[in-house]
Amino acid sequence: MRHLLLFSVLVVWCGVFVYSHPKDDDFAEFEDDEEFETDVFEDGDSEDDDVSVEGEFDEEVEEDDFETDEDLDDSGVIEEDDDVEVETIDTEEFEDYTSGSSDDRKSDIKISESAVAQYSTWHWYYAEILMLLGLVCYLLNYIMxxxxxxxxxxxxxxxxxxxxxxxxxxxxxxxxxxxxxxxxxxxxxxxxxxxxxxxxxxxxxxxxxxxxxxxxxxxxxxxxxxxxxxxxxxxxxxxxxxxxxxxxxxxxxxxxxxxxxxxxxxxxxxxxxxxxxxxxxxxxxxxxxxxxxxxxxxxxxxxxxxxxxxxxxxxxxxxxxxxxxxxxxxxxxxxxxxxxxxxxxxxxxxxxxxxxxxxxxxxxxxxxxxxxxxxxxxxxxxxxxxxxxxxxxxxKNRQRVAQNVQKLSHQQRQEAAQVRKEERKKAEKEKLLQETDPDKTRKWEEKEHKRALKKQSRVKQKLMRVG
Known part of the structure; x- marks a missing residue:
């Protein structure tokens, strides 16, 4: 059981260590791609004229490399002898396009830095991993x-x-x-x-x-x-x-x-x-x-x-x-x-x-x-x-305890009866307040007054007996 507790503490410590020391070179694999894309645009005299940059048009092709106009199909694609398809440039589509060499157009190209694709790693799920490990520890401890x-x-x-x-x-x-x-x-x-x-x-x-x-x-x-x-x-x-x-x-x-x-x-x-x-x-x-x-x-x-x-x-x-x-x-x-x-x-x-x-x-x-x-x-x-x-x-002790229990029971019965009596009076009073007949109200008040006088007379008789 002690080994299980030590294992739980070790798991928590490892999670804290991973969180406080994240990996700094998670996206190092993308740095070579960025350098490669930058070199493509800086090298204007590339040996292969057919290399194109994603999101831009292809390099200008020499007129001598084309065949006759009969090879031009309806889609505006000219087939070369080595089966390489090159799309023609529509000047109406590109309004600011001007003919010239690639060196002249190089300054007009603007390279925007696109967001690098980010792939998730296990470092992002340290909380979930710790939670799963905690559940596993709790389950093992329960069984053991x-x-x-x-x-x-x-x-x-x-x-x-x-x-x-x-x-x-x-x-x-x-x-x-x-x-x-x-x-x-x-x-x-x-x-x-x-x-x-x-x-x-x-x-x-x-x-x-x-x-x-x-x-x-x-x-x-x-x-x-x-x-x-x-x-x-x-x-x-x-x-x-x-x-x-x-x-x-x-x-x-x-x-x-x-x-x-x-x-x-x-x-x-x-x-x-x-x-x-x-x-x-x-x-x-x-x-x-x-x-x-x-x-x-x-x-x-x-x-x-x-x-x-x-x-x-x-x-x-x-x-x-x-x-x-x-x-x-x-x-x-x-x-x-x-x-x-x-x-x-x-x-x-x-x-x-x-x-x-x-x-x-x-x-x-x-x-x-x-x-x-x-x-x-x-x-x-x-x-x-x-x-x-x-x-x-x-x-004698058992008789004393039995008497105390009887007194306690009698006292609790009296208290319960008094509570029920008060609740009954409260219900009658609420019913009387809802009554609109003045004769019934007067009769109820007279009844309560007689009950109060009778109670007072009983108290006076008890006091006279005591005196």
Whole structure:
């Protein structure tokens, strides 16, 4: 890929060099012709009297060279013995023509400089050539990048296939047809692949999404040289209700933690505080977002988990464990009445990590311990149960969030009803302005006045009750 970039830069440099150093002697071939034409007119005593200049008349022919008048045909052409045709000069056509020698008429001939014929050369099409070369480079990069991403996805599957088959019954089903398929990657785009697995105790299914670099995009490669963007793997595990207790926990890099708190609704509602990772025996580059402190200590303080985080500190991005996962905050839809559609929460484990430099060259065995770590984490979460205090706290948190959602939904319904009411009033008023009957106008004004008085009386009653 680097060789292709260097080739593109070399092509651009060659185009600039050609443009700045044009060829100076493109029309040198025409200089000999011009000199030849000038010599013809300067040499008045040429040996061959039959030589003529283009655009002028022939040299005068001696009378002794002609035959009798009988050889003159209707076209005014006299045939010589050596079959050379010479046209006679019509004095009426040439008004200023005077007989005499060629030396006397030489001064009357005016030679005009005609435009020299210009033939196009490849120097004139340097812009088109550069454009074609750029398109060829882009096409080659697209083919090479797409092939490279596909080979990396296949290499990852081959490196993890044995581990996946040992833990799941179905590996690589595409969801099409009545019978299940195996070892098949679902291609979402040229840089995104998905692998679905199912049939393991402790979880319903596991989806692995490979978000590779856009190697098929030449512009992305240039931007990636300035700001590297590594290959990312997102593993999402779907848990059943009895496979996990009620708690939310997240471990993330400091930069990613800010993004999670802004985008994910369960992190916003249940994990408002950030804790230092040093308290949980994790590297200082991570941040812990716990709902219940005892759950975070019980899961993260285990020697196996802490050792994996310390060993693969540069690769691990986020670990999200939640029984209230509803997706991104912007995905909250509204119903017909304007209220918030409450999504059914899911129990999920989402683990995100990047590929090291060795894995980018096809050595995907180096990231296999991370998937093995996630499978061990699933078993540990299935076995863990909260204490009575932890369960009470989790129940109160979920009741509080449910009440907030109901209040928000009720408020949005009221706002939507108020908007519809204002629109209906506006439509009635516009219809009344178009009405020409004064009785209907008076009745509408009286109706609005009674409605305003009734509203004022209600407000006064509320104020008296409060007082």
């Amino acid at each position: 990048g797409r092939t490279r991403n596909q080979s990396l996805a296949v290499a990852w599957l081959e490196a993890h296939l044995e581990l996946l088959k040992a833990n799941f019954t179905i590996v690589g089903d595409n969801g099409e047809g009545d019978s299940a398929t195996e070892e098949e990657l679902i291609k979402q785009s040229d840089n995104s692949y998905v692998l679905w697995s199912s049939g393991r105790q402790g979880c319903n299914s596991m989806i692995i999404q490979m978000k590779l670099q856009k190697r098929h995009d030449l512009l992305f490669l240039l931007m990636n040289a300035v700001r590297p963007n590594p290959d990312t793997f997102v593993v999402s595990v779907q848990l059943a209700d009895h496979d996990m207790d009620n708690f939310v926990l997240a471990v993330s890099k400091k930069k990613s933690a800010v993004k999670m708190m802004k985008e994910l609704s369960d992190i916003q509602n249940y994990c408002p505080e950030r804790r230092s990772a040093d308290k949980f025996n994790l590297p200082s580059s991570f941040v812990v977002l716990p709902e219940i402190h005892e759950a975070a200590m019980a899961i993260l303080s285990h020697n196996t988990i802490s050792s994996v985080f310390q060993r693969y500190e540069e690769l691990i991005e986020t670990l999200h464990i939640s029984d209230q996962y509803t997706g991104v905050v912007d995905d909250m839809a509204e119903d017909d009445s304007g209220g918030v559609v409450v999504k059914i929460p899911e129990r999920k484990i989402i683990f995100t990590y990047t590929a090291p430099r060795a894995a980018r060259h096809g050595n995907m065995k180096s990231v296999e311990p991370l998937l093995r770590f996630l499978l061990q984490l699933i078993d540990r979460i299935n076995k863990y149960r909260l204490s009575k205090e932890g369960r009470d706290k989790a129940t």
